[in-house]
Amino acid sequence: MSRKPKQIAIYGKGGIGKSTTTSNISAALVEAGYKVMQFGCDPKADSTTTLRGGEYIPSVLDLLAEKRRVDAREAVFKGFGGIYCVEAGGPAPGVGCAGRGIITAVELLKQQRIFEDLDLDYVIYDVLGDVVCGGFAVPVREGIAEHVFTVSSADFMAIYAANNLFRGIEKFSSSGGALLGGIIANSINTDFQRDIIEDFAKRTSTPIVQYVPRSLTVTQAELSGKTTIEAAPQSEQADVYRALARHIAEHETSKVPTPLSQVELREWSASWAEHIVRMERADRERARAVA
Amino acid sequence: MNVVSQISTDTSSSFAAQPGPIEQVRYACALGALTSVIAVEGAIPITHCGPGCASKQFHALSGISGYQGGEFHVPSTNIGNKEVIFGGADRLDELITSTLKVMEAELYVVQSGCIPGLVGDDVENLVKGYQRRGVPIVFAETLGYRGTNFTGHETVVKAIIEQYVAKQPAVPKRTGLVNVWALLPYQNPFWRGDLTEIRRILEGIGLEVNILFGPASEGLSEWRAIPSAAVNLVLGPWLGLSIARDLEAAYDQTTLHIPALPVGARATAAFLRKVGDHAGLDRRKVDAFIAREEKTYYHYLRDFAQFYAGCTSQYRLPSEVNIVADSAYALAVAKFLVGDLGLNPGVVVITENPPESERAAIRAAFRDLAPGIDADPLFESDGHKAHAAIRAHPRVGELPIVFGSTWETGIAGEIDAPLVEISYPVTDEVVLSRSYIGYRGALQLIERTYTTVVRQSTEENPEGTAL
Numbered sequence: 001m002s003r004k005p006k007q008i009a010i011y012g013k014g015g016i017g018k019s020t021t022t023s024n025i026s027a028a029l030v031e032a033g034y035k036v037m038q039f040g041c042d043p044k045a046d047s048t049t050t051l052r053g054g055e056y057i058p059s060v061l062d063l064l065a066e067k068r069r070v071d072a073r074e075a076v077f078k079g080f081g082g083i084y085c086v087e088a089g090g091p092a093p094g095v096g097c098a099g100r101g102i103i104t105a106v107e108l109l110k111q112q113r114i115f116e117d118l119d120l121d122y123v124i125y126d127v128l129g130d131v132v133c134g135g136f137a138v139p140v141r142e143g144i145a146e147h148v149f150t151v152s153s154a155d156f157m158a159i160y161a162a163n164n165l166f167r168g169i170e171k172f173s174s175s176g177g178a179l180l181g182g183i184i185a186n187s188i189n190t191d192f193q194r195d196i197i198e199d200f201a202k203r204t205s206t207p208i209v210q211y212v213p214r215s216l217t218v219t220q221a222e223l224s225g226k227t228t229i230e231a232a233p234q235s236e237q238a239d240v241y242r243a244l245a246r247h248i249a250e251h252e253t254s255k256v257p258t259p260l261s262q263v264e265l266r267e268w269s270a271s272w273a274e275h276i277v278r279m280e281r282a283d284r285e286r287a288r289a290v291a
Numbered sequence: 292m293n294v295v296s297q298i299s300t301d302t303s304s305s306f307a308a309q310p311g312p313i314e315q316v317r318y319a320c321a322l323g324a325l326t327s328v329i330a331v332e333g334a335i336p337i338t339h340c341g342p343g344c345a346s347k348q349f350h351a352l353s354g355i356s357g358y359q360g361g362e363f364h365v366p367s368t369n370i371g372n373k374e375v376i377f378g379g380a381d382r383l384d385e386l387i388t389s390t391l392k393v394m395e396a397e398l399y400v401v402q403s404g405c406i407p408g409l410v411g412d413d414v415e416n417l418v419k420g421y422q423r424r425g426v427p428i429v430f431a432e433t434l435g436y437r438g439t440n441f442t443g444h445e446t447v448v449k450a451i452i453e454q455y456v457a458k459q460p461a462v463p464k465r466t467g468l469v470n471v472w473a474l475l476p477y478q479n480p481f482w483r484g485d486l487t488e489i490r491r492i493l494e495g496i497g498l499e500v501n502i503l504f505g506p507a508s509e510g511l512s513e514w515r516a517i518p519s520a521a522v523n524l525v526l527g528p529w530l531g532l533s534i535a536r537d538l539e540a541a542y543d544q545t546t547l548h549i550p551a552l553p554v555g556a557r558a559t560a561a562f563l564r565k566v567g568d569h570a571g572l573d574r575r576k577v578d579a580f581i582a583r584e585e586k587t588y589y590h591y592l593r594d595f596a597q598f599y600a601g602c603t604s605q606y607r608l609p610s611e612v613n614i615v616a617d618s619a620y621a622l623a624v625a626k627f628l629v630g631d632l633g634l635n636p637g638v639v640v641i642t643e644n645p646p647e648s649e650r651a652a653i654r655a656a657f658r659d660l661a662p663g664i665d666a667d668p669l670f671e672s673d674g675h676k677a678h679a680a681i682r683a684h685p686r687v688g689e690l691p692i693v694f695g696s697t698w699e700t701g702i703a704g705e706i707d708a709p710l711v712e713i714s715y716p717v718t719d720e721v722v723l724s725r726s727y728i729g730y731r732g733a734l735q736l737i738e739r740t741y742t743t744v745v746r747q748s749t750e751e752n753p754e755g756t757a758l
Contacts, residue, residue: 065377095378097410104372 005037005120008248009139009178011127012151013161017186019047020218020227021151021244022126026051027229028238028245030081034121037076038083041106041139042128043090043098051079054225059089060105072112080230084118098128099135106138122249130161137168140178147181147254149209152200154185154193156269159200166204166259179254182207184244187214192279196272203268205258209251210244213237306438309644315674315698317617317642317715318478320435322404323348324443329361330476331503332510333397334451337390337428338367339383339414340404344435352440355697356715357480357722366390370406380412387421387428397511398455399428400447408434422454429454441530441643444475448534451514457541459515467570468499468520470538472531473552474619476504478643480717483507484726485552489526492559492729495580496567506724518542522570526552527619528656529649545569550656552619554627555733556588584730591734598741599632606748608741609692609709613637613684615677615699616714618645618653620727621668624694624713627733629660636666637691638684640677642714645670678702692744709747711740 010025012018019040026038040047045059060075079085088105090098106125109115115123125139139145148169152162162183169180185197188211201208217238221231228238260268322344325336329349338345345367353359368386370379383401390399403414418430431450433443471489474482487507493500501513501520523535525548535546547569553562560581567577599608612628614621618641628634636657645653650670657666671677681693681702691708693699697718703710712720713727726732727739 061376064373068373091377095380095411095413096374096376098376100372100410101376104376 003116003119005035005115005123006147007115007123007125007139007145008181009125009127009145009148010151010184011148011161011165012184012186013130013155013158014128016151016153016155016158016161017212017218018151019126020050020222021184021186021212021241022047022124023050023227024229024238024241025245025248026083026122026124027080027227028242029122029249030083031229031242032245032249034249035119036083036122036124037115037118037120038079038085039106039109039123039125040085040087041102041125041136042088043093043101044128045087045089047126048077048079048083048085048087050222050225050227050230051083051085052077052225057085057087059087060108061089061091061101064104064108070108072109072114075109076114076118080227084120097135099133102127102135103138106144110144130164137172140169141172141175143176145178147248147251148178149181149184149248151184151186152197153187154196156272159197159269160265162200163204163259163265166206166257169257170259173256180206180257181248181251181254182209184208184210184212186212189213199272200268203260203264209247210240212240212244306442307644307647308436309672311673313673317672317674317696317698318644319348319352319440321433321438321440321443321446322402322435323352323440323478324431324433324447325349325365325400325402326352326361326440326477327444327447327475327504328400328402329363329365330482330505331398331451331514332508334400334511335390335394335396335398336365337383337387337399337401338365338404339379339386339401339407339412340367340370341406342367342369342371344404348440352477352715355718356477357717357720359477359480359483359722361477364394366394375406375410378410378412379407380414380417383407383412383414384417387417391426397427398451398514399426400451401428401430402433402447403430404433405435408432408437422458427455439644440478441475441645444530445534448472448531449537452517452534452538452541456514456517459518462516462519464521465499465516465519466521467497467572468501468516469493469522469524469566469570470501470517470520470535470544471503471524471526472534473524473526475530475617478715479617479620480715480720480722481713481725481727481732484722484724485728485732487724488726488729488732491731492563492580492584493524493566495584496563496577497572497580498566498570520544522547522566524549524566528622528653529645530619532649550622550652551626552623552728554623554728554736555631556585556592556730557631558626559729559733560585588730588734595737606745607690608744609634609690611635611637611686611689611691613639613681613691613693613695613706613708614713615640615642615681615693615695617641617643618668620694620713622653622656623728624736625657625660625666627736628694629664629666631733632737633661634692635689636660636664637686637689638681639666639668640680641668641670642672642677644672674698681706692740709740709743711743 057077063070077085090101150162152158215237217235221228328336368382421428429450431447483505490500490502490507502508523546525531528550553559612634693703693708693710696714727736
């Protein structure tokens with residue numbers, strides 16, 4: 001009997017640690033005994049490399065570029081702990097339409113009932129950066145993912161991207177699209193960074209599912225082509241990812257986000273910027289006084 | 292094509308889609324300008340668009356526009372999902388290469404449609420590669436969402452001028468040579484006959500003519516002679532004006548803009564004198580031609596007068612003219628029906644969504660159709676609204692007639708008016724060489740108009756004379 005897997009989409013600004021986080025969630029879930037698929041939705045097709053010892057896999061669209069009829073199973077590869085790895089792929093930079101590529105890849109797996117046939121517990125979509133066009137919004141539209149999480153640091157640009165994502169989710173929420181599960185606060189090492197991301201979460205009434213500190217363990221694992229769960233299973237950082245995976249596994253109810261408007265967002269970041277300047281000045285004056 | 296040059300293209304900056312849905316369409320999309328290429332003897336379009344785009348545009352414009360038919364041999368990339376994702380430039384490259392092998396033409400015009408525009412195919416660079424190899428090929432970006440077949444026509448014409456005509460060996464100036472930018476081929480069901488008549492009368496006063504499109508044209512040899520001309524004659528309210536302005540700058544030519552296509556002896560004589568003076572022709576020669584033409588024209592008109600004046604007791608001759616048409620024909624017909632035949636202007640609806648920048652001038656052209664008699668045209672592409680305006684128009688003691696498209700059959704019936712089909716789409720007329728312009732065209736317009744009036748009257752009263 002096939003059942004419907006729980007489908008989760010993870011978004012965030014490029015370079016924020018989205019694929020690292022997603023791969024570690026997948027690894028932690030598979031370690032906990034679940035059947036998991038990780039679906040990379042980025043033309044770079046590098047979401048699942050740390051699940052496969054640093055190795056790239058052919059993407060759904062690579063297959064489509066070669067032949068008209070594609071068996072989507074040919075694009076499914078097993079990775080760490082039996083995780084099913086899929087990359088949507090896309091055109092070469094500067095040509096074609098990557099958004100349409102994502103739509104086609106997701107539709108293809110859906111049409112060919114791959115999720116049901118593999119009897120999955122979780123499908124985790126790792127989606128490129130901003131919701132720049134309709135294609136990248138596909139995982140949040142009706143009938144794909146149910147829950148969306150965003151990876152964000154305390155960096156303003158990352159928060160802008162998160163807020164844009166909230167707007168995308170809000171738009172589709174009335175037509176049966178995915179809802180917002182919460183923020184995964186990444187690279188949060190200081191109280192100050194924590195204050196910023198917490199304030200944004202409060203303003204948008206969004207829960208923070210987990211704080212993930214920046215850690216050398218992660219970098220070392222990445223460099224060896226592995227997730228932290230695989231490379232350093234005993235580490236503190238691995239436990240952080242396990243906790244995150246647990247929260248996501250247990251997560252039941254997502255909600256319609258309440259994004260800030262363009263103006264509100266600008267005012268909000270400006271007020272924080274002023275605050276930062278004031279604090280730095282105070283620090284400098286204190287340093288001078290001591291001298 | 293980079294973004295900046297796309298945005299700065301004249302036609303795109305002046306084009307704005309009619310807001311909201313349109314009932315009963317009266318024009319095609321920019322890709323439909325492939326009919327302008329087909330109208331040039333020796334040129335073929337190569338279309339880079341989705342399946343069906345090219346053939347639908349052609350058949351819509353040639354079939355339901357007086358059943359004009361025509362040579363539709365148009366290679367197309369027929370792009371689909373794969374080309375959307377990965378880009379379609381390779382597919383187009385393949386198609387151009389194959390086309391060059393199997394289709395002979397003096398000029399190939401690559402036209403891109405919506406999809407390549409959306410996904411950003413670099414068609415311009417691809418075509419430039421062929422140009423560098425000496426292939427007579429040009430690229431026109433006729434993205435469907437960037438304009439209508441009117442603006443697409445200007446895009447195509449400019450592409451041919453800039454990328455083909457300009458590359459030809461320099462040609463000496465010919466003072467008596469005129470480039471004519473008039474009706475939109477295929478969109479106007481009578482364009483072939485009209486361009487033939489325009490050529491005839493211009494040659495009649497002693498000019499040489501590049502008519503450029505249709506059976507009266509000599510094809511691409513005329514296009515290559517465009518730079519030789521002294522004058523660009525823009526005949527119509529706005530279409531072709533921006534082409535003429537470009538040419539003016541490039542080839543030291545002058546532009547003569549005459550908004551109203553001349554219908555009938557009065558307008559045609561005035562038109563010919565104006566063109567003759569502008570081109571510096573001997574006025575006596577011009578007048579001599581006019582006199583010859585008028586002799587024939589007024590002979591017919593004198594005889595027609597017996598019907599027009601005497602038979603009003605038998606037939607209810609219309610007194611109020613209502614028009615639903617492109618601005619070119621709307622203005623031409625309004626001037627003739629009001630100015631020459633003495634009808635009152637009713638509702639005039641202009642349907643081709645002309646650029647905002649040209650509307651004030653179009654409106655102004657409808658003033659003084661006859662001394663002191665103005666029409667106030669309504670710019671409306673939506674059939675429902677056009678018909679509502681005709682329905683709502685107060686008519687006391689007037690017998691209306693409608694000049695419009697087949698879409699106007701219903702509203703004409705409602706107000707008990709005969710309908711003369713002059714504008715797109717036309718499905719109740721088969722049109723070959725008929726013209727409604729100039730001397731000969733005016734006589735045919737009178738024939739068609741009053742045949743329609745008489746027929747309607749006899750259909751309503753089959754037993755015999757009414758009234």
